[in-house]
Amino acid sequence: MATFSSFSSDISYTGVSGTAVGSSVNNTDHVSYSIKVYIEGVQVHWVSISISQRYQALPTATVSIPPSSGLMDITRGYEPKIHIFFEDVNQGGMRLLFWGNISASSYNKSRASGSSSISFSCVHKNQVLRDSLTLDFAGWANSTGATSIDGTANTGGAAPPQSSYNSKTMISDSLKGVSGVSDASTSITLDNVSKAHDLDYTKIDKTLADLEPRFTGMPGVILNLWNQLKLNALRNPKISIVVLTAWMPLLEEGLSFFKRMSGHPVVEDKLTEGMSEYCHSVSPKESKIITPPYFRMPLISAVQSEAAVTAIAESVGFSGELTGFLSLVESILEVCKYDMQTLASPAEVATNPSLYVGIGSPNSKGVPKMAVETIVKPRVPFYYSPVCNVVLPRMFSDISVQQDERGTPTRLISAYKIAGAPGVDPVAAMFKGPASVREAVAYNSNFVNGRTDYEFKLLDTLTTSFPIMGKYEQGRGIRPLQMVMPLWLSMLCQSKGVNSKNGPQEVTLGKSSLDYRTAMMLTAAWNDRYAIDTEMADWKLVVSPNKYKRQLNPCGVGVEVEPYQRLLLTSLDYEYGQLYFESRTAVVSGPFNPYIIPGYPMDVIDESPSNPSFHGLCTSVDHSFTSSGISTTIGMSHAMTYAELTNYYQPALPPFLMSALSLVNGKVDEEYLASSVYGNVEPFSNVKTTLINNPEAKKSADLFYRQALGVGAVSPDQLVHFGSGRPYALVRDVEGLISSVSDNSGTPIELDRHDANGRHPHDYYSYVGNLRLVSRPIESMDAIKVKFRLNFIDLDPQTYLTTPSVYLNPQLSSGYYLEPGASLFLDYMEVRDVLSAAKIK
Amino acid sequence: MTKESLDLSYAGTPSLSQIPVALRSVGVMSTTSSALECFVNQRFSEKLQAFMVSYNLMAAGDKAVYSL
Numbered sequence: 001m002a003t004f005s006s007f008s009s010d011i012s013y014t015g016v017s018g019t020a021v022g023s024s025v026n027n028t029d030h031v032s033y034s035i036k037v038y039i040e041g042v043q044v045h046w047v048s049i050s051i052s053q054r055y056q057a058l059p060t061a062t063v064s065i066p067p068s069s070g071l072m073d074i075t076r077g078y079e080p081k082i083h084i085f086f087e088d089v090n091q092g093g094m095r096l097l098f099w100g101n102i103s104a105s106s107y108n109k110s111r112a113s114g115s116s117s118i119s120f121s122c123v124h125k126n127q128v129l130r131d132s133l134t135l136d137f138a139g140w141a142n143s144t145g146a147t148s149i150d151g152t153a154n155t156g157g158a159a160p161p162q163s164s165y166n167s168k169t170m171i172s173d174s175l176k177g178v179s180g181v182s183d184a185s186t187s188i189t190l191d192n193v194s195k196a197h198d199l200d201y202t203k204i205d206k207t208l209a210d211l212e213p214r215f216t217g218m219p220g221v222i223l224n225l226w227n228q229l230k231l232n233a234l235r236n237p238k239i240s241i242v243v244l245t246a247w248m249p250l251l252e253e254g255l256s257f258f259k260r261m262s263g264h265p266v267v268e269d270k271l272t273e274g275m276s277e278y279c280h281s282v283s284p285k286e287s288k289i290i291t292p293p294y295f296r297m298p299l300i301s302a303v304q305s306e307a308a309v310t311a312i313a314e315s316v317g318f319s320g321e322l323t324g325f326l327s328l329v330e331s332i333l334e335v336c337k338y339d340m341q342t343l344a345s346p347a348e349v350a351t352n353p354s355l356y357v358g359i360g361s362p363n364s365k366g367v368p369k370m371a372v373e374t375i376v377k378p379r380v381p382f383y384y385s386p387v388c389n390v391v392l393p394r395m396f397s398d399i400s401v402q403q404d405e406r407g408t409p410t411r412l413i414s415a416y417k418i419a420g421a422p423g424v425d426p427v428a429a430m431f432k433g434p435a436s437v438r439e440a441v442a443y444n445s446n447f448v449n450g451r452t453d454y455e456f457k458l459l460d461t462l463t464t465s466f467p468i469m470g471k472y473e474q475g476r477g478i479r480p481l482q483m484v485m486p487l488w489l490s491m492l493c494q495s496k497g498v499n500s501k502n503g504p505q506e507v508t509l510g511k512s513s514l515d516y517r518t519a520m521m522l523t524a525a526w527n528d529r530y531a532i533d534t535e536m537a538d539w540k541l542v543v544s545p546n547k548y549k550r551q552l553n554p555c556g557v558g559v560e561v562e563p564y565q566r567l568l569l570t571s572l573d574y575e576y577g578q579l580y581f582e583s584r585t586a587v588v589s590g591p592f593n594p595y596i597i598p599g600y601p602m603d604v605i606d607e608s609p610s611n612p613s614f615h616g617l618c619t620s621v622d623h624s625f626t627s628s629g630i631s632t633t634i635g636m637s638h639a640m641t642y643a644e645l646t647n648y649y650q651p652a653l654p655p656f657l658m659s660a661l662s663l664v665n666g667k668v669d670e671e672y673l674a675s676s677v678y679g680n681v682e683p684f685s686n687v688k689t690t691l692i693n694n695p696e697a698k699k700s701a702d703l704f705y706r707q708a709l710g711v712g713a714v715s716p717d718q719l720v721h722f723g724s725g726r727p728y729a730l731v732r733d734v735e736g737l738i739s740s741v742s743d744n745s746g747t748p749i750e751l752d753r754h755d756a757n758g759r760h761p762h763d764y765y766s767y768v769g770n771l772r773l774v775s776r777p778i779e780s781m782d783a784i785k786v787k788f789r790l791n792f793i794d795l796d797p798q799t800y801l802t803t804p805s806v807y808l809n810p811q812l813s814s815g816y817y818l819e820p821g822a823s824l825f826l827d828y829m830e831v832r833d834v835l836s837a838a839k840i841k
Numbered sequence: 842m843t844k845e846s847l848d849l850s851y852a853g854t855p856s857l858s859q860i861p862v863a864l865r866s867v868g869v870m871s872t873t874s875s876a877l878e879c880f881v882n883q884r885f886s887e888k889l890q891a892f893m894v895s896y897n898l899m900a901a902g903d904k905a906v907y908s909l
Contacts, residue, residue: 004877040885
């Protein structure tokens, strides 16, 4: 009889998957890749393979194999598993390129061309969390009280959500994240169903104990949400059969979704450290919740946590519809400006994020290594690239860049009605960005009201009148774009009006606090950038500070502006930065590159200073394998030339990320700070905010990437000498970092390109060597076999050419007919046996 | 299970597969075809593995283009 028993995968693998190849061993650029495809664990011949990875989407693949009768039938009633591996000549061993399920097939035969083929369309293994793990949210968005579970409304067989909470409560509870590990008596499992009402959803399950450091911040929010759903099922076991018997074991063990997840702990730890108070609308108990970076700045307190909860709850907005668990999570992350990026080739990193294992690392053997398949990450489009996302000169053959500036606005406008005093009509306010436009409006306001130039007021820029060109609109005219800011910001505007009961929520920070230093650094950086007058004439440029413009700083300590207005203005400036650089996109194609990851910044370096190099965001990676070649095509957006990197400020990230990633840093005169007046920026000097020549930010970026991807970061000034435009030759060290080859003055040194045998002695001058420089550790076949207890059957002549035995499928060879929906290759249990095996009481 | 009267020319279909003895003996094949095991626990289906092995034998057979 078919049976069903519990299964548990391992998080870590301690073996060594292969020996890394030494540098300069095969630098002839003659490569022959070994690519293996396994269907249901059985290696098959393949005709062609294409693997597609997109930013903010799950990977997909298409595989063509020689056709045969019966092959199309394997996709009926079942989605066979497919694994694609490649031999990694840099890290050693067979490494994963794609793990998924066959979801569709097509068969073609043509007599005219004498060809026939069968191809399988494949989705990533986690797609089932989107398609099948559905939740029924009938009445969930009802904020006035409890929802009821109506079994007749649950037509899709989906899992019911929390029965006693509304949507806002579920979200505010999930923002508590997770901390501490449950034990056998407190874990949210069937064994503890009798104690279900006492179990704590803020605890990490004991099976994930080794990953506790990786579930700080936003990854913990997702785990908390899952725990809430499990707990609800446990409290109503007899009407939550599918959750208890299928979704829980599938997500937690079969797919090992959380065992293969990570955030970037260097940022997420700081989110957890800075949790803020939130007053629960249902229970009077105040609790501390995580405020995602997008809603945070040092000067506002309770309003930021309420903004976060309101934003997520209102924007997710489910009401009587079925939704997949992944879709729910993605909706929450979207509001927080976070991504959940799934890697087709998961990164193999030390389970403990404070350790590093990589090529040549002496500590790698015996160190537990996990696979990072799903990364929960803040959006950082204008940031350092990870080493694996650098496309060096010999890694691409073609590049095509498109730039269309017609659609680029010169200003963004968001208009809102602000609640006024009782009996008074709401006042319309128009928030404008970027800063240069607000400055022009402030000048106009002074002009109209007869004030002198040194009476700038940020609040004056919120008026609806004074159409005047901003400084940088003098060359293009005014091209406005009306933006509809998120609903939650609009609601915040209405509830936080000056005369409302929820008045200003500004805080006065302690001068010794980290928040105060952060606020002052941001203020100083803003002043250096915007509180200046420039005199441009002929070939002369004179820059002089204008301290009166400091009153226009939305992050400025002491600037007269409501806290919610600070949030809105910085959001607008962030959006403007995104839109401005969005106009340039690129497609880069070249030989096979298994290491590059969409969703993170990337660089494309041209060897000649006469041709531009680019820094942008990797949005897509497509691999193609056929009998005539293996290639990779990469899509890039928000592309900036390296010339622009030296001539323009980068768009700012949200203030919290600027600080958490040390992107804003400088010198502090401690004595002066102690004696200075609150809000005085003078103690803060040499403030840096750019990517280039910012060693403190680069150091933080190294940690940011190493913890999740197993390689460090690259600064643009490590790749190109900006003085001459020449690229640097590079070498790689054992810590996953690369460094430039230069003399003491920083000028690039040209290395020998060929040795006496015609080989390239240095990695920088060959395709194979370039790949070695940027390679990252990818999850291996050996690791998957051990962690999931799977066996892969190779096309080994020694095995296949032995005498065959005959296997007759008893169901198919007898007179028994299958029902539509059944697979030819599966054994089914009677439902009573499933219930019995589940042991639900 | 083996029957002498089986027409092995139909081997390679879902109902009838040929599996090399060596594969059976080394224990690399899956030991379950339970639907729940294959879906929830993400195990390989033994029956589908048998079919795919048989497919490989046919694809690499005397009249096939591919070789092992």
